[in-house]
Amino acid sequence: MLTIISKQVHSMATILITGASGQLGKELENASGSYFGYEFIFTDISDLDITDSSKVCSFIRNNKPDWIINCAAWNFVDKAESEPDSAMLINGTGVSNIVAAIMESECRFIHISSDYVFNGMANAPYDETVPPDPLSAYGRSKLAGEKYALNYYGSMIIRTSWLYSSFGDNFLKTILKKASENEQLNVVFDQTGTPTYAADLAGAILTIIAGVIRNQVAFNTGIYHYSNEGVCSWYDFAKAIIEEAGLECRVLPVLSGEFPSVAPRPAYSVLNKNKIKENYDIMIPHWHESVKKCISKLK
Numbered sequence: 001m002l003t004i005i006s007k008q009v010h011s012m013a014t015i016l017i018t019g020a021s022g023q024l025g026k027e028l029e030n031a032s033g034s035y036f037g038y039e040f041i042f043t044d045i046s047d048l049d050i051t052d053s054s055k056v057c058s059f060i061r062n063n064k065p066d067w068i069i070n071c072a073a074w075n076f077v078d079k080a081e082s083e084p085d086s087a088m089l090i091n092g093t094g095v096s097n098i099v100a101a102i103m104e105s106e107c108r109f110i111h112i113s114s115d116y117v118f119n120g121m122a123n124a125p126y127d128e129t130v131p132p133d134p135l136s137a138y139g140r141s142k143l144a145g146e147k148y149a150l151n152y153y154g155s156m157i158i159r160t161s162w163l164y165s166s167f168g169d170n171f172l173k174t175i176l177k178k179a180s181e182n183e184q185l186n187v188v189f190d191q192t193g194t195p196t197y198a199a200d201l202a203g204a205i206l207t208i209i210a211g212v213i214r215n216q217v218a219f220n221t222g223i224y225h226y227s228n229e230g231v232c233s234w235y236d237f238a239k240a241i242i243e244e245a246g247l248e249c250r251v252l253p254v255l256s257g258e259f260p261s262v263a264p265r266p267a268y269s270v271l272n273k274n275k276i277k278e279n280y281d282i283m284i285p286h287w288h289e290s291v292k293k294c295i296s297k298l299k
Contacts, residue, residue, distance in 0.1 A: 015041070015068075017029070019043075022072075022075075027165055050095075060098075060102060072094060091141035092144030095111060099148055109154055109156070115193065116134060116135075117139055119266060126225065135265075136264055155221055158226050164294065167198070171238075175242065176242075176295075176298070180247055180249075183248075185251050187253065188234050189234070194231055194287055196227040199293070227287075244291055
């Protein structure tokens with residue numbers, strides 16, 4: 001699926017995206033059309049398996065990217081409990097392989113991480129200074145990836161939460177499907193966070209890169225948080241999706257205990273976004289507005 005989008009012969013920058021067939025990768029590809037003067041290289045596992053260190057090394061040596069956005073991830077949260085090594089291989093070792101390949105270069109590295117690195121026991125939005133304490137094997141693998149990324153001087157980690165998109169499988173599309181087939185849905189109301197429209201996150205990432213390339217902003221490395229603005233429960237999120245889509249389906253709030261899951265979920269995972277907004281002058285839409293945008297796109 002190797003896709004190379006080049007806007008002109010002498011590009012201002014070569015940007016390599018791993019995991020390009022996922023939600024965020026697809027949204028980055030969609031958004032890349034507005035960025036002229038850059039060469040984008042979109043790869044998925046068939047073109048670039050980040051768990052194979054020698055392939056990563058040769059691919060990066062041959063393509064000499066100025067930027068890498070790592071969207072490749074193992075996202076099967078429950079399955080990770082019984083297959084922690086598989087999760088760690090992609091979410092941890094894969095990041096280590098990329099870092100090893102760019103260690104002596106000028107490449108900038110943007111790595112995508114997760115709210116699952118927190119234990120969810122806070123009662124105020126998590127900022128980047130809160131010590132991680134993952135509850136699940138998935139969360140531990142994402143934290144390992146962060147640590148590997150931070151071994152490299154040119155790394156920026158963006159933690160996000162509750163990602164959805166018009167591409168791929170996600171909560172929004174599941175709710176739309178189930179609400180069109182059922183008169184009533186039960187959705188948990190005791191887990192609180194913020195949905196993130198992958199198109200908004202993709203836009204923010206490319207805004208940051210373009211700003212750095214044009215010397216409008218400094219590339220400040222380290223950990224950042226990005227989700228849409230506002231706070232809701234999964235119940236609120238589902239209700240908004242169904243109302244926005246104009247579907248006739250009742251949503252009932254239930255406790256998480258009624259849907260036992262293999263992996264524990266953080267009960268509270270609201271992210272504080274002040275750092276990314278201040279450092280990079282990023283405008284973040286409210287989650288409700290972004291749900292509207294996504295649903296109108298799906299229509």
